Amino acid sequence: MRNLFLKIFLGFWLTVLLAGLLMWLLATLTRPDEQPVLEKHLRFVARGLDGYADDALGVLRERGLAGWRAYQQSLPPDEPRPFILTTQLRPLADGPVPPMVVDLARRVLAEGRVEVLKRRRGFAIGRTLQLPNGQPAALVLHFRLPGREQGAPPPRWRSRWFDDGHPVGLFIFLLVSAGVCLLLTRSLTRPIGQLRRATRAFAAGRLETRVGADLRGDRELVRLGQDFDRMAERIEALVTGQQRLLRDISHELRSPLARLGVALGLARQKAPEELIASLDRIERESERLNALIEELLTLARLEQQA
Known part of the structure; x- marks a missing residue:
């Protein structure tokens, strides 16, 4: 009985995994890659980034860090949000920083050129910047994709677990699929186990043994139980x-x-x-x-x- 349960469970689970893998491959192969499009128009995007860099330097020279914080807060929520990060990847202004901004700032400081990063929830462009005190920094312009509530960053657990390529999403899929396959397998093997116990009792001489009233499950198995009762x-x-x-x-x-x-x-x-x-x-x-x-x-x- 255990071997039958294991075979049915593994069959269901492998079928679900193969179907999920096929869907993921189809989605990956048919999804257009937006990164080359962004890189193709990088020089045009860089011109707009230069304007943000000039504005940021002007605000820092005239009003300092307090002015920069006020400048960030004054931006409308539907416009790109600029971030300035030091070489230690610390923002000049207090507040939450999206993980992709930190990743892009690290690349910009390492490469010393304009970089573009595209992810599911948005994209960002960045370039190096020399602060008024002469220290290098990274200016990153973060674009949010429409459909997300503006002004509220995504929960930390969602950013940490369900960002691009994080294995926790795969583990949750495996766990949920295994649970569903386990329930399906139990629904099929439970009536078979009841029939097996009834057959053993009948073979032991208890001729009054019946399973029709207690059998639950698939219609064909219920009919098999009714045939057993008639026999x-x-x-x-x-x-x-x-x-x-x-x-x-x-x-x-x-x-x-x-x-x-x-x-x-x-x-x-x-x-x-x-x-x-x-x-x-x-x-x-x-x-x-x-x-x-x-x-x-x-x-x-x-x-x-x-």
Whole structure:
């Protein structure tokens, strides 16, 4: 039973995994790659980034860090949001920084050129920047894709677990698919297990065993249980009839044998000497037949008790 459960479970699970893998491959192969498009128009995007860099430097020279914070907060929520990160990847202004901004700032500081990064929730462009105090930094312009609530960063757990390529999403898919396949397998193997237990009980002599009332599951398995009940009822009726027949025959035979014994006793009294031997033989055969009938009655009682 365990081998059957394991085979059905692995069959369901592998089917779900293969279907998920096929869908992922189709989505990956048919999804257009937006990164080359962004890189193709990089020089045009860089011109707009240069304008943000000039504005950022002007704000920092005239109003300092407080002015830069006020400048960030004054931007409309539907416009790209600029971030300035130091070489330690720390933002000049307090507040949450999207993980992709930090990743792009690291690349910009390492490469020293304009870089573009595209992810599911948006994209960003960045370039190097020299602060008024002479220290290098990275200016990153973050674009949010429409459909996400503006002004509220995504939850930390979502950014950490469900970002591009993170294995936790795969683990959750495996766990959910395994749970669904486990439920499907149990729904199929539970009726089979009930039928197996009922078959063992029936083979042990409990002819009153039935499964139709307790069987739940697939319609075909329920019908199989009903067929088992009809078979059990038929076999129980045949066995009960056979036992009743043996009892009836045994009782019906004992009465003639008793009368035969009485007749033999009377015949001994009137029979001549030459017939005594024949009467003794008839009496012995009658006793043997009586013993055989007694054994049949004992067998019938034992089968009925079992």
